[in-house]
Amino acid sequence: MLADTPVESPCPPLLRRLRKFVDPGPDDLAALALLTRDRRQADAGTCLLREGDSGRAALLLCSGWAMRERSLPDGRRQIMEFLLPGDMCDPGSFVTRRADSSVLAITAVQYVRVAPDLLMDALRRAPGLGLCLWWMAAQHAALMRSHLLAVGRLDARERVAGLVWELARRLDLIADGPPRVYRMPLSQDLIADATGLSVVHVSRTLCGLEREGVLHRHGGSWQILSRRRLRALAKPGIDWPQALPESLRHGGSRVGTTDDTPC
Amino acid sequence: MLADTPVESPCPPLLRRLRKFVDPGPDDLAALALLTRDRRQADAGTCLLREGDSGRAALLLCSGWAMRERSLPDGRRQIMEFLLPGDMCDPGSFVTRRADSSVLAITAVQYVRVAPDLLMDALRRAPGLGLCLWWMAAQHAALMRSHLLAVGRLDARERVAGLVWELARRLDLIADGPPRVYRMPLSQDLIADATGLSVVHVSRTLCGLEREGVLHRHGGSWQILSRRRLRALAKPGIDWPQALPESLRHGGSRVGTTDDTPC
DNA sequence: CGGACTGTTGATCAAGGTCAACCTCTGTGG
DNA sequence: CCACAGAGGTTGACCTTGATCAACAGTCCG
8 A cells, every 4th residue: 555655745835735625635645755756956047847848747846936938039938827835837748749838946946856657657556646636737727817817908007916916825825824924036027027017117016016005025025015905906816726626525545426435 | 348339429620639649549539429428509609607607517619619718897808718629628627616717609519518427437447538638738738828928928910910820720620621711700809808909909900911911801711821921920839739749649548658458 | 771790990098118327235356 | 345246126218009989881680
């Protein structure tokens, strides 16, 4: 049985998230722990995965911040998402020939590189893990849709506020207690490329929000002064992330049926 | 064995796509056919899935066009994607409590509603089906990233050209021979909400492209006059979609290992 | 024939981009 | 200890893209 192999603490932020929303069984957790053998680290600015690469592997971010971006020959670029500790960065690459976007470390990071066959193996042994991945992928897709809505239809204030709100919420999820001050290693340059604005306008917008007493920045520390107003600005929030539906929870390795026979 | 249950032709466009890129085994195809029992149809304008709904089911579009959109209380909306015949519209809803976006029929459509346990069952019996879904999800995610790049960093001409280019390519994939004239039931209103532009500006942009001899419209028929120039405008194309990597193909029900024992 | 819907065109306006100067840190080397 | 460089941030002036408003032209349909 997988359940009693020695478990070296794999990735606390991820576990915290999964426990809260998906409720994986002990076998699944053990299988997950086995995936995290190939630990690595990288300095800020390093490219963990380059657009066009064919080296197929999923990345699991354990500490630090990273981002996924796609850029054009002329220098324009769009940041697709910021990756926080506990984020699994596309297992989709397994079924794809070349990466369509790059992943860059924003700060120094620790991460795990998961090879395809390792994951496939784990999936076969602990089917509940598949559910976890599926859930993460679904949450991720919803987040991408929020970004698309933001960039396509919100104005500058809303986009910037939305980004700050999103990141604060995501940090809440992986911290044990929601902090009053958030550490966010974001240059305005990054915010601009994530929101589709220019650096200058991001500066203006942030100053505006600060002047109105919505938030306060100092160094890399962000404080949300008016949760209410920030949230109101960050429209597309819906309730995110959502827990796995009841019918699928408390199942451990069970995959969504009502009968109790394992596998 | 599933392989010899009678197969009522399920959804030709989907099969065409899968055969070309994923190469599913006979068991997988049979399992797929069994999923398509709950056939339905809907008129243009009908809402197939409403934002906030908790009814969890995947939709498989068999004929006609649909779209996924998300809208704000004040009327702004963003179209996330257009759904063409053969598109599977988020099996992600299975692991989610409420839909974060709506799916609307653009034309009259035929579609299949796949219930969660039906799919879960099929996945257990024909594991290769999981690979198909995984592949589709990965392609879909890449497409969403293209949209995000477009809306965030491309100008109006590039966005509109990009959309036309994308749709033409996708139509090619599900047709047997690439047509010289594409039927696209797109009002400029839809194009606007998909590209994050205003209707008026879409009109101007399209007229511009037409004046320059890049494309030609008449009624719902679109003709690409200069493939080269349209493609050049539609930057973010990468090569999409990508076939499944060799190591995973020709596997039928095998899931990415080299040994031949089934399951 | 009249209305609804979609597309086109012109005039005007505003959100946000661009360019450039300047400022504040922080770290580095003399 | 100071001088300096470089990165990131702020501010102002000006310009451009695309939004908005409004009028009008086709087309479809009862």
